[in-house]
Structure formats: C-alpha cells, structure tokens
Amino acid sequence: MTIAISLPNPEKLIWWTDHLGALLPEHEVLAAADITRPKEVTYAVVWQPPAGLLSSYPNLRATISIGAGIDHVAADPDYPAAIPVVKTIGPDMTQRMCEYVALHVLRLHRHLPDLQDAQRRGAWHQIVTPTAPNRKVGVLGQGHLGRHAALTLRGLGFDVAGWSRSGAAPDGIDGYDGGALDAFLARNDIFVCLLPLTPDTRGILCADAFAKMPKGASIINAARGAHLVEDDLLAALETGQIAQATLDVFNTEPLPEAHAFWSHPNVLITPHVASLIDPVSGGEVIAANIRTLDAGEVPDALTHVGRGY
Amino acid sequence: MTIAISLPNPEKLIWWTDHLGALLPEHEVLAAADITRPKEVTYAVVWQPPAGLLSSYPNLRATISIGAGIDHVAADPDYPAAIPVVKTIGPDMTQRMCEYVALHVLRLHRHLPDLQDAQRRGAWHQIVTPTAPNRKVGVLGQGHLGRHAALTLRGLGFDVAGWSRSGAAPDGIDGYDGGALDAFLARNDIFVCLLPLTPDTRGILCADAFAKMPKGASIINAARGAHLVEDDLLAALETGQIAQATLDVFNTEPLPEAHAFWSHPNVLITPHVASLIDPVSGGEVIAANIRTLDAGEVPDALTHVGRGY
Numbered sequence: 001m002t003i004a005i006s007l008p009n010p011e012k013l014i015w016w017t018d019h020l021g022a023l024l025p026e027h028e029v030l031a032a033a034d035i036t037r038p039k040e041v042t043y044a045v046v047w048q049p050p051a052g053l054l055s056s057y058p059n060l061r062a063t064i065s066i067g068a069g070i071d072h073v074a075a076d077p078d079y080p081a082a083i084p085v086v087k088t089i090g091p092d093m094t095q096r097m098c099e100y101v102a103l104h105v106l107r108l109h110r111h112l113p114d115l116q117d118a119q120r121r122g123a124w125h126q127i128v129t130p131t132a133p134n135r136k137v138g139v140l141g142q143g144h145l146g147r148h149a150a151l152t153l154r155g156l157g158f159d160v161a162g163w164s165r166s167g168a169a170p171d172g173i174d175g176y177d178g179g180a181l182d183a184f185l186a187r188n189d190i191f192v193c194l195l196p197l198t199p200d201t202r203g204i205l206c207a208d209a210f211a212k213m214p215k216g217a218s219i220i221n222a223a224r225g226a227h228l229v230e231d232d233l234l235a236a237l238e239t240g241q242i243a244q245a246t247l248d249v250f251n252t253e254p255l256p257e258a259h260a261f262w263s264h265p266n267v268l269i270t271p272h273v274a275s276l277i278d279p280v281s282g283g284e285v286i287a288a289n290i291r292t293l294d295a296g297e298v299p300d301a302l303t304h305v306g307r308g309y
Numbered sequence: 310m311t312i313a314i315s316l317p318n319p320e321k322l323i324w325w326t327d328h329l330g331a332l333l334p335e336h337e338v339l340a341a342a343d344i345t346r347p348k349e350v351t352y353a354v355v356w357q358p359p360a361g362l363l364s365s366y367p368n369l370r371a372t373i374s375i376g377a378g379i380d381h382v383a384a385d386p387d388y389p390a391a392i393p394v395v396k397t398i399g400p401d402m403t404q405r406m407c408e409y410v411a412l413h414v415l416r417l418h419r420h421l422p423d424l425q426d427a428q429r430r431g432a433w434h435q436i437v438t439p440t441a442p443n444r445k446v447g448v449l450g451q452g453h454l455g456r457h458a459a460l461t462l463r464g465l466g467f468d469v470a471g472w473s474r475s476g477a478a479p480d481g482i483d484g485y486d487g488g489a490l491d492a493f494l495a496r497n498d499i500f501v502c503l504l505p506l507t508p509d510t511r512g513i514l515c516a517d518a519f520a521k522m523p524k525g526a527s528i529i530n531a532a533r534g535a536h537l538v539e540d541d542l543l544a545a546l547e548t549g550q551i552a553q554a555t556l557d558v559f560n561t562e563p564l565p566e567a568h569a570f571w572s573h574p575n576v577l578i579t580p581h582v583a584s585l586i587d588p589v590s591g592g593e594v595i596a597a598n599i600r601t602l603d604a605g606e607v608p609d610a611l612t613h614v615g616r617g618y
Contacts, residue, residue, distance in 0.1 A: 095440045095466055102465060103415035110412055115579050122571045124563035124580045131404045131587075155464050156411060157404055254433035262431045270424050271433045278440075 002040040003290070004057065006032040006049045007066065012279075016066070019279060020045060023287040043290055051076045054083070062086055062293055062302070064286055067277055068093060068145060071197035071224060074305040086289050087301040090282040094148050097275035100222055101139075101149040101192050102156060104246045104268075108190050108218045109135050109158075113244055113266070132157035138176075138188030140204070141195035141223065142169055143309065145275070149194055161187055185212040190220070196309030197224040207232040210241050218244040222274040225250040230261070237266050248274040311349040312599070313366065315341040315358045316375065321588075325375070328588060329354060332596040352599055360385045363392070371395055371602055371611070373595055376586055377402060377454060380506035380533060383614040395598050396610040399591040403457050406584035409531055410448075410458040410501055411465060413555045413577075417499050417527045418444050418467075422553055422575070441466035447485075447497030449513070450504035450532065451478055452618065454584070458503055470496055494521040499529070505618025506533040516541040519550050527553040531583040534559040539570070546575050557583040 003020065007013045013031055021029035028040075032053060035041060041057040047066040054063055055078040063073055064086045073085050107113070111127045118125040129135075135158055139150045142164035150173045153160045162169040163184045167177025176184040185191075191213070195201045205219060206229040219242060221228050230251060236242040246268045247261065253272055261267045289299040303309065312329065316322045322340055330338035337349075341362060344350060350366040356375040363372055364387040372382055373395045382394050416422070420436045427434040438444075444467055448459045451473035459482045462469045471478035472493045476486025485493040494500075500522070504510045514528060515538040528551060530537050539560060545551040555577045556570065562581055570576045598608040612618065 092440055095442070099415060099419060099441055099465065102411065103419055103421070106408060106412035106415065107421075110408060112412070112416075115582070116577070118580070119571065119578045122566055126580045126582050126585075128582070128585055131401050132408055133404070152465070156408065156461070257431055262428065268425070269428045271427070271435045273424070273435050273437070276435075276437055 001026075001042055002028045002030060002035065002037070004030060004032045004035055004041045004044040004046075004053075006044065006046045006053060008048050012047075015279060016045065016283070019283045020287065023283055024290060027290070043293070045286060046073065048072045049076065052078050054078075055080050064088065064289060066282065066286070068143075068275075069196060069224065070303060070305060070309060074308065079305055081304065081306055084302050084304055086293075086299050087303060088277065088282055088285050088289070089144050089301060090277055090285050092278040092281050093275045094145060097145045097194070097222065098148050098152040100248070100270075100274040101194075101220065102152050104220045105137055105153055105158065105190055105192065106156070107268075108220070108244055108246070109137075113268075117265075133159060135159060135190065136161070136188045137190045137192065138163060138184055139173075140191060140193045142166075142173075142175070143194070143196060146194040147173075149192060153192075181209075182212055185209055186214065188217065189214060190218050193219065193221045193223045193227050195223050195227060197226055198308030200308075202226050203229050205229065205233070207235065210236040213241070215241055216243045218242065218246070220246040220248075222248045225253065234260055234264070237264065242266075244268070246270070248272055310335075310351055311337045311339060311344065311346070313339060313341045313344055313350045313353040313355075313362075315353065315355045315362060317357050321356075324588060325354065325592070328592045329596065332592055333599060336599070352602070354595060355382065357381045358385065361387050363387075364389050373397065373598060375591065375595070377452075377584075378505060378533065379612060379614060379618060383617065388614055390614055393611050393613055395602075395608050396612060397586065397591055397594050397598070398453050398610060399586055399594050401587040401590050402584045403454060406454045406503070406531065407457050407461040409557070409579075409583040410503075410529065411461050413529045414446055414462055414467065414499055414501065415465070416577075417529070417553055417555070418446075422577075426574075442468060444468060444499065445470070445497045446499045446501065447472060447493055448482075449500060449502045451475075451482075451484070452503070452505060455503040456482075458501060462501075490518075491521055494518055495523065497526065498523060499527050502528065502530045502532045502536050504532050504536060506535055507617030509617075511535050512538050514538065514542070516544065519545040522550070524550055525552045527551065527555070529555040529557075531557045534562065543569055543573070546573065551575075553577070555579070557581055 005017045017031050042061045045064040062084050068089050070085045137158045138161045142162040150160050150162045154172050161174035163176045165178045167175045169175030244266050248270045292299045314326045326340050351370045354373040371393050377398050379394045446467045447470045451471040459469050459471045463481050470483035472485045474487045476484045478484030553575050557579045601608045
C-alpha cells in the first residue's frame with residue numbers, strides 16, 4: 001500500500017511527500033524516484049508526471065491530480081485509461097480564483113488600464129463607464145471554478161453568461177450550450193476562460209473566435225495556456241478587435257524572456273497565480289479522498305482521462 | 310414656485326436645468342443667473358454653489374445637493390442653517406462606488422502593483438497572497454455608500470470592519486464607534502475612506518493615523534480630498550509605513566500638474582470617477598424628492614448643515 005508522489009519541482013516534491021506521509025500514517029508515502037517495488041503502488045499523487053510513470057505501476061487504483069486540471073495526466077500517451085483520476089479542488093482555490101476573476105473583470109470594466117495610462121501622461125482624464133448591470137461578461141467553462149466565478153461576478157452586479165458543453169448554469173447566469181458558441185461570443189464584452197483543456201477546447205481562443213466577439217472585447221485566460229493561440233491574440237490586439245488581454249497562463253511557463261506579451265501595452269501578465277493550491281488545506285482534501293477510495297467509495301471529484309476533465 | 314439650478318460647469322448647468330424642467334413641468338426651473346425674482350425661489354438644486362447664493366433666496370424651503378455630500382453647501386458661511394439640505398444618492402452611484410471599492414481593495418489585496426512592476430522588468434515573479442477571509446479591510450464611514458461598500462467586500466470574502474460615530478454596522482461587519490478609532494486603525498491592512506467631510510473628519514488620514522495602522526497598510530480615499538493630509542501621506546509612503554495609496558479625490562481638482570502624486574510609484578490616481586451621478590436616474594431621484602417636499606413630507610435623504618452629513 002504505497003503512495004507515489006511526483007512533481008517537477010524538487011522542493012515541492014519533498015514537501016508534499018512529507019506532508020502526505022504525516023496525514024496518511026497508514027500508508028507508505030514515497031517520492032516516485034525512491035520506489036523500488038512498483039507493484040505496491042496503489043495511488044499516485046502527481047503534478048505533470050513524466051510520461052510512462054503511471055503505467056509502470058501495475059496495481060494502481062487511482063491517480064490524484066494536485067489541482068483542478070487533469071490535462072497534465074491525460075497528456076501521457078501511456079496512461080492506463082481505465083484508472084480513474086481524482087481532481088483536487090480546495091476551498092482556497094475557489095476563493096482565490098473568484099478573487100482573481102472579480103479583480104480582473106472589474107479592472108477591464110472600469111477601464112483601469114486607460115486611467116493608469118492617463119496617470120503616466122499626467123493627464124486628468126475622466127472616463128465614464130457603464131454600471132456592471134450594463135456590462136456583459138461571459139465565462140467559458142461552468143465546472144466548479146467557472147460556476148463560482150460566474151456567481152461572484154453576478155454578485156457584483158454584472159450581466160453574466162456561462163458557456164459549457166451542456167449549457168447548464170447556476171440561477172441568474174445565462175447558460176449557453178456547446179452548439180451556441182457563436183451566440184455566446186457575440187453576446188459579451190469581457191470573456192473569462194476557465195475551461196478544462198481537452199482536444200475540443202485546445203486553441204479555442206483563436207482568430208475565428210475573436211472575430212465573432214464584439215469589436216473591442218477583452219479576454220482573461222486563467223485556465224491553460226494552450227486554450228489561447230498566442231499569435232492570433234497579438235494580431236487581434238493590433239487591429240483593436242481585442243482591446244485588452246489579461247493572461248495568467250501561457251504555452252510555455254515561465255513565459256520566455258523574449259515573448260512579445262511582456263512589453264505589450266494591452267497585455268497584463270500574471271505569473272500563474274490566479275489560483276494556487278494551498279498545500280495545507282489541499283493536502284487535507286487529498287488525504288480525505290484517499291481515505292474515501294480506501295473505503296471502497298467514490299470521491300465526488302473522480303473522473304477519467306477519456307472524459308478529459 | 311421657482312427652482313434655481315447652480316453648478317460650476319456651464320454645460321452641466323444647461324443640461325440639469327433642461328432635464329429638471331422637463332421632469333417637473335409644474336415648476337419654473339431656471340439657472341440661478343437667470344433668476345430675476347429671488348423671492349419666488351422655493352428650492353435650489355446645486356453643486357458647489359457660490360457663497361451667498363442660497364441666502365439670497367428669502368423663501369427657500371430646501372436645498373438639494375446633486376450628490377451624496379453636503380460639504381459643498383455647508384462650506385458657505387452665509388448658508389441659512391435652518392434650511393434643510395436633501396442629499397441625492399442614485400442607485401447607480403451606490404453601484405459605481407461598490408465596483409470601485411471592490412476593484413481597488415482586490416488590486417491591493419492581490420499585490421497587483423507588484424505584479425505589474427515585475428512585468429515591466431520582464432520578471433516571472435509569483436506572489437502568494439492570503440485569501441480574502443484572512444485580509445482585514447476597514448471602511449471609514451458607514452453611511453449609505455460605506456455600508457454598501459462594506460457589504461460588497463464582505464460578499465467577496467474579506468474580513469471587514471466599519472468605523473462610524475455610532476459604531477452601527479450591517480450584519481457581518483465588525484462595527485467600531487467614534488471612540489474606538491485607534492483599535493480600528495490597528496485592526497486593518499487596507500483602509501477605505503467613505504466618510505462625510507465634517508470638521509471632525511477633515512484631515513483624519515494624517516501622520517498620527519498612519520502611525521497607528523500596521524506597517525505596510527494601504528489606503529483608498531474615495532470620499533473628499535480634504536480627508537487626507539497629502540504631505541503626511543508622502544512621508545508615510547517614504548518610510549513604508551503606508552505601502553500603497555489609491556486616491557480618487559484631492560485637495561485641488563484637477564490635481565495640479567506639478568503634484569508629487571502623479572509620478573509616485575505607489576500612488577494610483579483616479580480622476581474623481583469612483584462614483585459619478587448618472588444625470589438621468591439622478592434627475593429622477595431629485596424630482597421625486599421635490600415632489601415629496603411639495604406634499605409636505607420629509608425625504609429620507611433630508612439633513613441639515615449643522616449635522617454635517
């Protein structure tokens with residue numbers, strides 16, 4: 001009954017191994033590199049595991065993703081598709097994401113980039129913006145984080161729509177289903193991407209989508225870098241089709257030094273900090289999910305790579 | 310039964326005179342400069358009226374302030390103190406102020422100034438901030454706008470306290486009364502000033518107050534410029550006692566070109582745009598209050614200059 005831990009960052013690897021070892025004394029918790037008997041591994045707790053690692057555990061019962069996404073597990077072509085993946089969504093992650101989305105939607109809604117530009121020029125330039133009920137905001141993705149972000153925006157008064165495969169959305173949020181993407185894109189002034197990364201959503205923020213948005217729309221991407229076609233965004237910023245972009249995630253992280261986003265006046269970069277997992281409360285969620293699995297039950301956050309999210 | 314209109318901006322004067330004339334056809338509505346029979350003036354609708362104007366109307370029944378503050382009326386030493394003043398708070402003003410407060414508290418809470426500074430340097434620098442429930446925010450002033458702003462912050466998850474003369478605060482907001490100012494100043498990381506401007510609150514944001522705040526506190530002033538001692542703020546920013554200041558109001562507006570705030574790296578200037586009155590809905594509120602007065606009743610927003618707010 002061994003739990004294998006795999007994370008790319010060596011310090012975080014040690015931290016998580018010690019932390020889960022303390023939380024789950026009934027299990028042997030080891031860094032993947034220290035495992036000599038792979039047959040004894042029943043659970044793997046991972047972030048961006050190397051390809052082939054998880055298929056090397058013949059008795060693996062479940063993989064636990066240290067985060068809300070499972071794309072980093074599904075990216076392994078050798079991943080044994082029958083083995084479930086459990087997502088980890090701590091209460092802190094939801095809170096942090098809602099804060100991030102509220103801040104950055106309000107920043108664009110109230111034209112703060114223009115006000116800060118005026119300050120740099122020493123110009124007293126009043127800008128009157130509509131009120132939030134007159135501002136349409138679209139949230140791509142209505143999973144746990146997308147729903148909560150949409151409700152936070154609604155609480156601030158915004159006119160909010162959510163887009164998801166099923167079109168299901170909480171009360172007060174205007175739901176658009178998979179087939180209604182064009183109408184959803186035409187509806188909103190500000191877009192927030194909180195989609196899972198799947199073959200269907202990869203590159204969804206592209207020239208074609210930007211062209212279907214109202215001229216001068218803005219985008220916020222707090223999901224995965226691969227949702228966005230970065231060159232298409234640069235072109236759309238050039239024409240003014242997209243006014244502003246707020247990006248927390250990138251195709252390559254850290255964002256390479258030479259990337260055009262760094263110095264673009266209409267791009268705000270945040271270095272993948274929208275929603276960090278708090279390791280203390282996140283560890284408790286993971287330990288509770290492992291105990292649920294041990295008891296032969298199914299954690300709420302259990303899914304499969306074939307579903308994609 | 311004449312209504313006199315007085316605003317310093319000539320375009321706004323014409324707009325308000327026409328707008329209220331259309332809304333109140335039973336009254337004669339005239340710009341103050343066009344009034345030849347001051348004895349017939351029963352109401353004055355004003356923003357920053359010239360000293361002596363209102364005392365020149367012997368039959369004035371009430372002054373209507375085009376805004377939430379009455380300090381611009383009380384500033385006239387000749388103002389006949391027995392004549393009530395009616396404040397104007399439109400629903401849009403509350404919405405706009407809540408948006409402004411949410412945006413700027415979140416911006417400081419999430420260290421956006423530091424993240425933007427890192428972007429300018431091309432640095433991928435992750436900053437982990439506490440979650441909102443672990444951030445203490447204090448709202449100075451618990452009038453209509455202060456209460457709503459506090460509740461908006463509470464809705465985002467912040468740990469919010471309100472300071473006011475009586476100490477009354479809505480459910481979920483930690484109320485501090487006038488005598489508990491020192492404890493209130495020591496409690497919070499981020500302060501939002503939404504006080505009325507009175508002799509008691511003039512200069513309240515001064516060196517003495519800053520020294521009682523935790524080191525590295527931040528302030529947001531969306532009330533009146535005279536609440537803040539500007540030189541004391543510059544000194545407190547210099548020592549780091551105050552980390553960041555977000556200022557919407559100033560002793561002199563527009564802020565003079567040579568002012569040190571313009572180029573200060575830790576001062577964000579917004580040009581008195583936190584809460585603009587929407588003239589269409591604001592005009593409707595004013596017309597309704599005048600009809601209430603005509604009916605011999607007392608509008609909720611009626612006060613006196615002696616009270617100060």
